Amino acid sequence: MSWDERQLAMLREMGLTAWTPRDAAPAEDASAEAAAPEPPPAAPPAYADAEHAPLGVQEDGFSYVGEPGPAAPEPGRRPAGIGQMDWPALRAAVAGCTACKLCSSRRNPVFGVGNEQARWMIVGEAPGEQEDRKGEPFVGPAGKLLDNMLAAIGLTRSEAPPERQVFIANVLKCRPPQNRNPQPEEIAQCEHYLKRQIELAQPRIILAMGRFAVQSLLQSQDAIGRLRGRVHRYRDIPVIVTYHPAYLLRNLPDKARSWEDLCLALDTFRQQG
Known part of the structure; x- marks a missing residue:
């Protein structure tokens, strides 16, 4: 695949390197090739579904080579007693969950990452292709943008005191x-599972990113544009609504509004003492 100068500049700006195919392997000796019996045709790889086809363009605009995942479990029932589980039990329940048909196509469940006693909780929508591969939320370009947004107000997903x-x-x-x-x-x-995570973590503030995170926490069908800019509550925990980083990568002007939301979240957190 060839890249023009504009595409290469965009890749460099994002810290990425353009991929180029390796040179074709040198041909074998002609006589040896003639002597060797022709191998039988290789059987096509078995993919769980269309999303695991050898090449597909994902939400972030890049293509990934698909790999067949492990044998898909059959959908079943959600584990009982989620409301009484501790962190290890909850993590194990998510890892083995077959409550809906998504268990049949996942590579890795994405439980969460960070300090389980952190003061801040970030709630997103659903894993993407790269999150499914790594088993961690917010990786790839959207995750990098989120890390930059958090760093701008002194927060991190890496090791740090609970308040940071x-x-x-x-x-x-x-x-x-x-x-x-x-x-x-x-x-x-x-x-x-998310509700139990919030009960166990007991965060002092929640940052809800994206429409489905907002709908789940606030039980509201209003657009993010109508809900952002003010403090909401989830079981008496302040909730600040903002755009999902993947959306911001496609809608750069809204980054300024998202920055306002982060500042509101920081002010709200500080007001709690």
Whole structure:
């Protein structure tokens, strides 16, 4: 694949290196090739579904080589007793969950990352292709943007004191195929895990990023533009609404509004003492 100068400049700006195919391997000796019997045709790889096809363009605009995942479990029931689970039990329940059909196509469930006693909690929507591969929320370009946003107000997902470190989780723990929007029945099955994560973490503030995170926490169908700019509550925990980093990568003018939301979240957190 060839890249023009504009594309190369954009890749350099994002800290990425353009991919170029390796040179073709040198041809084998002609006589040896003639003597060797012709191998049987290779069987096509078995992919769990269309999203695991060898090449596909993902939400961030890049292509990834697909790999067949492990044998897909059959959808079943959500584990009982989520409201009484501690962190290890909850993590194990998410890892083995078969409550909806997303269990059949995931590579890795995405439980969350960060300090489980952090003062700040970030709630996103659903894992994407790269999150599904790594088993961690907000990786790739959207994750890099989120890390930069958090660093701008003195926060990090890395090791730090609880007042500076965040815990990051999604409404859905498994990736919807082709990065499609979460379906209502998937949210209904999965948000019980998020609610228990919030109960265990007891954050002092929640930053809800994206429409589905906002709908799940606030039970509101209003657009983010109508909800941002003020403090909401989830079980008496302040909730600040803002745009998802993946959206901001496609809508750069809204970065300024997202910065206003971060400042509001920081002021709200400080007002709690």
